[in-house]
Amino acid sequence: MAERLFTLTLWLIVGLVCLAFLWLLGDVLVKGLPAISWEFLSQAPSRAGRQGGIWPILVSTLLILSVAISVALPLGLCSAIWLAEFTRRGGAAGQRIGLVLDILAGVPSIVIGLFGYAFFSGFLGLGFSILSGGLTLACMMLPILVRTAESGLNAVSDDWRQAGAALAMRRSSVLWHVLLPAAAPAITAGVLLAIGRATAETAALIFTSGYVDRMPESLSDSGRALAVHIYDLSMNITGGDQAAYGSAVVLVTLIVLINLVANQLSLHWAKRKVTLT
Secondary structure, three states, rough: OOOHHHHHHHHHHHHHHHHHHHHHHHHHHHHHHHHHHHHHOOEEEEHHHOOOOOHHHHHHHHHHHHHHHHHHHHHHHHHHHHHOOOOOOHHHHHHHHHHHHHHHHOOOOOHHHHHHHHHHHHOOOOOOOOOHHHHHHHHHHHHHHHHHHHHHHHOOHHHHHHHHOOOOOOHHHHHHHHHHHHHHHHHHHHHHHHHHHHHHHHHEEEEEOOOOOOOOOOOOOOOOOOHHHHHHHHHHHOHHHHHHHHHHHHHHHHHHHEEEEEEEEHHHHHOOOOOOO
């Protein structure tokens, strides 16, 4: 009876979580789908976003994410490899760095936004720009990427490393052809979590990428992200709720597409045959 009650409780909790998610998603879809059209996706906003579309804003969002991923992914992966493969497990250095990463992962986004404004926009002279916003988001993504990738690499059995050494494989070959494909699911999970947080970020981008809703000409131009656009329409623009819901549908769709692409890449990587070099 106790086991059945425990199982029933778990199913009830899962059902409540799914119900809450479906309720939120359904509300966004019901109110946002009527606003979706080709004109909405291909035109520039007008009348402070009440009319027109979101094309420049969508382009700015993709550029900001591209900058963030291009910076955070190699740095995060290399840092995770160093922590997992080139430091002593359980050592003082690894534990201290892990504690710092955990603290950084929990820092509020508004604080990271202020840091980005002071350092990237002010000290480096990037101003309100897509580059400044992307670098700020990269700072938010790094702790999540490093910790999840490190956990995935540590979860790979040491027998695989010893087998590679016994076969006289170079350490880089073992890492590239054996360890990284085995840890691909964990790395993908970290990438998805980091991208999900960055895509829906508002506070950090208000201080760094700015509010401008025109088409950016370069990474040094200011650009408004979709999350910032939704916030502005819903909080500051009278009569902007319909466009805000439509933008929310596009944002959710973008996150889903990124998740699908990342999952497919992870599956492809995980299925690669182990080759000896």
